Amino acid sequence: MKFHVSVFVGVVHFLSLTSGKAVYGNGISQRTFQEIKEEIACYGDVAKAIINLAVYGKAQNRSYERLALLVDTVGPRLSGSKSLEKAIQIMHQNLQEDGLENVHLEPVKIPHWERGEESAVMLEPRIHKMAVLGLGSSIGTPPEGVTAEVLVVTSFDELQRRAPEARGKIVVYNQPYTNYSRAVQYRVQGAVEAAKVGALASLIRSVASFSIYSPHTGIQEYQDGVPKIPTACITVEDAEMMSRMASRGSRIVIQLKMGAKNYPDADSFNTVAEIVGSKYPEQVVLVSGHLDSWDVGQGAMDDGGGAFISWEALSLIKDLGLRPKRTLRLVLWTAEEQGGIGALQYYQLHKANISNYSLVMESDLGTFLPSGLQFTGSDKARAIVEEVMCLLEPINVTQVFRAGEGTDINFWIQAGVPGASLLDDLYKYFSFHHSHGDTMTVMDPKQMNVAAAVWAVVSFVIADMEEMLPRS
Amino acid sequence: MKFHVSVFVGVVHFLSLTSGKAVYGNGISQRTFQEIKEEIACYGDVAKAIINLAVYGKAQNRSYERLALLVDTVGPRLSGSKSLEKAIQIMHQNLQEDGLENVHLEPVKIPHWERGEESAVMLEPRIHKMAVLGLGSSIGTPPEGVTAEVLVVTSFDELQRRAPEARGKIVVYNQPYTNYSRAVQYRVQGAVEAAKVGALASLIRSVASFSIYSPHTGIQEYQDGVPKIPTACITVEDAEMMSRMASRGSRIVIQLKMGAKNYPDADSFNTVAEIVGSKYPEQVVLVSGHLDSWDVGQGAMDDGGGAFISWEALSLIKDLGLRPKRTLRLVLWTAEEQGGIGALQYYQLHKANISNYSLVMESDLGTFLPSGLQFTGSDKARAIVEEVMCLLEPINVTQVFRAGEGTDINFWIQAGVPGASLLDDLYKYFSFHHSHGDTMTVMDPKQMNVAAAVWAVVSFVIADMEEMLPRS
Numbered sequence: 001m002k003f004h005v006s007v008f009v010g011v012v013h014f015l016s017l018t019s020g021k022a023v024y025g026n027g028i029s030q031r032t033f034q035e036i037k038e039e040i041a042c043y044g045d046v047a048k049a050i051i052n053l054a055v056y057g058k059a060q061n062r063s064y065e066r067l068a069l070l071v072d073t074v075g076p077r078l079s080g081s082k083s084l085e086k087a088i089q090i091m092h093q094n095l096q097e098d099g100l101e102n103v104h105l106e107p108v109k110i111p112h113w114e115r116g117e118e119s120a121v122m123l124e125p126r127i128h129k130m131a132v133l134g135l136g137s138s139i140g141t142p143p144e145g146v147t148a149e150v151l152v153v154t155s156f157d158e159l160q161r162r163a164p165e166a167r168g169k170i171v172v173y174n175q176p177y178t179n180y181s182r183a184v185q186y187r188v189q190g191a192v193e194a195a196k197v198g199a200l201a202s203l204i205r206s207v208a209s210f211s212i213y214s215p216h217t218g219i220q221e222y223q224d225g226v227p228k229i230p231t232a233c234i235t236v237e238d239a240e241m242m243s244r245m246a247s248r249g250s251r252i253v254i255q256l257k258m259g260a261k262n263y264p265d266a267d268s269f270n271t272v273a274e275i276v277g278s279k280y281p282e283q284v285v286l287v288s289g290h291l292d293s294w295d296v297g298q299g300a301m302d303d304g305g306g307a308f309i310s311w312e313a314l315s316l317i318k319d320l321g322l323r324p325k326r327t328l329r330l331v332l333w334t335a336e337e338q339g340g341i342g343a344l345q346y347y348q349l350h351k352a353n354i355s356n357y358s359l360v361m362e363s364d365l366g367t368f369l370p371s372g373l374q375f376t377g378s379d380k381a382r383a384i385v386e387e388v389m390c391l392l393e394p395i396n397v398t399q400v401f402r403a404g405e406g407t408d409i410n411f412w413i414q415a416g417v418p419g420a421s422l423l424d425d426l427y428k429y430f431s432f433h434h435s436h437g438d439t440m441t442v443m444d445p446k447q448m449n450v451a452a453a454v455w456a457v458v459s460f461v462i463a464d465m466e467e468m469l470p471r472s
Numbered sequence: 473m474k475f476h477v478s479v480f481v482g483v484v485h486f487l488s489l490t491s492g493k494a495v496y497g498n499g500i501s502q503r504t505f506q507e508i509k510e511e512i513a514c515y516g517d518v519a520k521a522i523i524n525l526a527v528y529g530k531a532q533n534r535s536y537e538r539l540a541l542l543v544d545t546v547g548p549r550l551s552g553s554k555s556l557e558k559a560i561q562i563m564h565q566n567l568q569e570d571g572l573e574n575v576h577l578e579p580v581k582i583p584h585w586e587r588g589e590e591s592a593v594m595l596e597p598r599i600h601k602m603a604v605l606g607l608g609s610s611i612g613t614p615p616e617g618v619t620a621e622v623l624v625v626t627s628f629d630e631l632q633r634r635a636p637e638a639r640g641k642i643v644v645y646n647q648p649y650t651n652y653s654r655a656v657q658y659r660v661q662g663a664v665e666a667a668k669v670g671a672l673a674s675l676i677r678s679v680a681s682f683s684i685y686s687p688h689t690g691i692q693e694y695q696d697g698v699p700k701i702p703t704a705c706i707t708v709e710d711a712e713m714m715s716r717m718a719s720r721g722s723r724i725v726i727q728l729k730m731g732a733k734n735y736p737d738a739d740s741f742n743t744v745a746e747i748v749g750s751k752y753p754e755q756v757v758l759v760s761g762h763l764d765s766w767d768v769g770q771g772a773m774d775d776g777g778g779a780f781i782s783w784e785a786l787s788l789i790k791d792l793g794l795r796p797k798r799t800l801r802l803v804l805w806t807a808e809e810q811g812g813i814g815a816l817q818y819y820q821l822h823k824a825n826i827s828n829y830s831l832v833m834e835s836d837l838g839t840f841l842p843s844g845l846q847f848t849g850s851d852k853a854r855a856i857v858e859e860v861m862c863l864l865e866p867i868n869v870t871q872v873f874r875a876g877e878g879t880d881i882n883f884w885i886q887a888g889v890p891g892a893s894l895l896d897d898l899y900k901y902f903s904f905h906h907s908h909g910d911t912m913t914v915m916d917p918k919q920m921n922v923a924a925a926v927w928a929v930v931s932f933v934i935a936d937m938e939e940m941l942p943r944s
């Protein structure tokens with residue numbers, strides 16, 4: 001390794017004190033937009049070379065094949081699990097063998113939760129074994145389970161109105177799926193709200209755009225001062241059925257058993273590799289995805305795809321013998337699914353260098369055929385990113401949308417760093433998200449080729465332009 | 473009951489002997505097609521009344537609500553199960569309470585198979601609990617299971633080529649899904665072909681157009697003289713993963729446990745109800761769906777929907793005070809999934825009356841928004857059906873396709889009776905078919921309204937026209 005991270009942070013910190021945030025971060029540029037446009041247009045040949053290599057050349061299907069090998073070998077990679085540990089070791093070796101620079105691991109303490117054995121059986125009005133997945137961080141039930149009558153509600157408002165009915169019951173949330181960010185509140189806070197009104201457990205309709213009787217897990221959060229009750233997700237199908245039964249006046253009784261346990265924090269790592277910048281090595285364009293996943297399926301889509309097109313972006317640039325002026329840094333986050341634990345640690349460790357971050361990128365919404373780039377940043381920065389995206393005209397992915405995001409890059413975006421994320425078919429994404437169905441079968445090598453090309457062109461050009469992206 | 477079925481058969485048999493097949497069955501009609509067209513055009517107001525009642529009037533959503541109540545109450549209805557028995561009793565009562573005529577049950581002996589406890593665990597190259605569903609009629613494994621190395625093949629041809637490798641192994645079929653009828657051969661004959669080359673068990677990639685890690689069960693068939701081996705379906709995802717592993721040279725070992733058992737045949741019934749014809753009561757238009765299902769999900773789509781739009785067709789006609797010249801007969805088949813057992817029995821009991829069957833109809837491919845009617849029959853009959861379908865112009869379902877079909881009506885079709893089936897979105901249908909995902913969540917009340925209107929208009933008009941549909 002040429003630069004160990006702790007040394008590197010020191011250097012960067014020094015630079016940001018002497019050169020000042022203004023030069024790199026505030027976009028006080030003497031150049032006209034016309035000059036910048038012309039600069040970007042000069043990358044047409046580079047963009048074509050990247051596209052040719054990724055989509056039509058010898059690198060095609062590489063990110064898919066690499067991903068398949070990893071996830072077939074280690075399976076899903078839950079925070080705190082042996083398989084996540086193994087995946088990090090394999091990736092550390094993979095990145096070294098790929099010839100990337102500064103390949104290293106940055107230690108992080110991460111949550112360790114295991115679901116154990118689980119079951120949910122409807123006892124009344126008829127016997128029915130239900131598919132169930134405990135929610136991350138949930139406590140378990142006693143060994144004999146929790147057996148109680150069910151109260152079905154479709155919203156937190158309804159739960160409040162019917163609070164007197166909830167005591168001693170299992171609350172079933174059958175909230176509609178309008179969009180992910182709205183529906184996911186029930187998964188995250190459903191147990192706390194149910195516990196506040198005296199429920200013994202809560203079951204949440206899976207947050208999914210489409211279902212074939214598939215439960216979709218995810219993190220939930222307890223709250224200080226509110227009793228912890230066991231909580232799990234059930235299928236859309238069973239939530240709807242119980243809603244119909246309740247509306248007919250049927251008494252519903254469920255026996256819920258969960259062997260879930262929280263263990264002491266485990267040791268883990270963010271996995272880092274670079275192509276060091278030729279002119280401004282202290283300046284960074286960060287490309288990333290997270291390596292951890294839920295403990296079902298293969299974590300191929302969430303977020304194997306994002307992690308592997310991020311690696312692929314650096315591989316493509318390296319294979320073409322390109323070296324941008326700024327450092328391209330790949331980060332494979334750990335414990336994103338537990339609330340961006342690895343990313344928070346990274347932010348705290350590296351934020352002193354914030355003025356040197358030109359752009360933070362994360363792909364964590366699928367690597368299907370991209371519809372474009374989501375971007376958060378100043379209008380001037382957006383105009384530049386729009387020009388860069390024009391370079392992707394040959395593969396017809398040129399759109400720039402609002403609201404670049406990603407659990408792992410949001411720390412930086414909120415602190416004013418421009419951020420970009422890959423957007424594609426969210427209906428498809430949330431059909432498989434956090435379910436047993438998140439496997440390589442969902443992934444398409446040709447679509448990953450295109451996603452990797454977008455990722456490589458954007459990260460390379462932004463890293464190589466004369467100036468950093470201007471901030472607000 | 474006004475006409476008991478055995479009496480009815482006698483009468484009909486007599487008529488077919490005296491009047492001869494020619495009059496009713498062979499379409500030797502003196503009328504021109506223009507006259508027939510004019511006759512059909514006169515049903516415009518009746519068709520509109522049916523459509524108004526079913527789609528916009530007080531009957532809207534009725535078939536959906538009736539179906540939801542049944543399948544929420546009894547759940548799935550496997551051949552030989554208590555829940556199928558209960559469903560038949562409930563339907564018998566429902567049809568009587570609905571005021572239909574000749575409501576009765578026709579006894580049938582049906583297969584009784586139970587899956588018991590099942591599991592499939594990949595032991596090598598890594599531990600992975602797989603979703604599995606034993607196939608109908610499969611034997612079980614010994615209690616300790618069958619543990620063996622896997623041979624993955626993608627076709628029967630490949631199995632033949634690699635026959636020496638199969639002995640003592642578990643054969644995994646990863647056949648592509650080109651269409652249902654091609655892929656389903658692997659489910660039906662996979663065990664026999666694997667046993668012929670010495671395999672201990674066979675696992676079949678689920679026959680499905682789309683998967684979220686969902687196994688899709690179904691019937692399989694042993695062959696005399698070939699050893700019976702346990703057989704189950706696995707998910708598309710696991711079949712594809714094992715294919716990838718095998719192509720990398722990995723050794724795959726699976727432990728399969730199946731508690732499946734075949735029991736002596738059980739007592740069951742086809743459920744029958746009628747609106748008796750006013751002028752030719754011995755002549756029949758048969759509308760049908762099957763009441764049994766697999767033992768997963770709710771059997772809401774396959775074939776609750778078909779059974780309930782068939783009932784709804786008679787309800788709509790009755791509610792409008794209509795009585796066709798011929799008898800409209802509703803049959804809810806039993807044990808279709810075991811190979812049309814109820815329908816075969818019905819055919820044998822009633823085939824003497826075949827010349828009096830104007831049209832046999834079955835809906836068993838979903839009751840989503842219909843794309844049209846599949847029809848098998850003479851060109852003259854097709855021309856008439858096409859005219860009838862023009863009456864459905866107000867709801868834009870006018871297309872007539874080739875190849876009317878249905879396990880339960882094929883006996884009649886093969887014997888020359890015109891046959892019709894409802895066609896809709898088969899990709900959607902085979903996403904849920906025979907899986908835990910076949911629930912009311914798949915069903916759409918508005919789409920069922922339209923399907924029921926199509927079913928009612930076609931069956932009523934064909935039953936009420938002056939002449940039977942001409943045969944070849």
Ligand SMILES: [Zn+2]
Binds near residue numbers: 302303336364
């Ligand atoms: Zn993710």
Ligand SMILES: [Zn+2]
Binds near residue numbers: 762774775808836
């Ligand atoms: Zn069926």
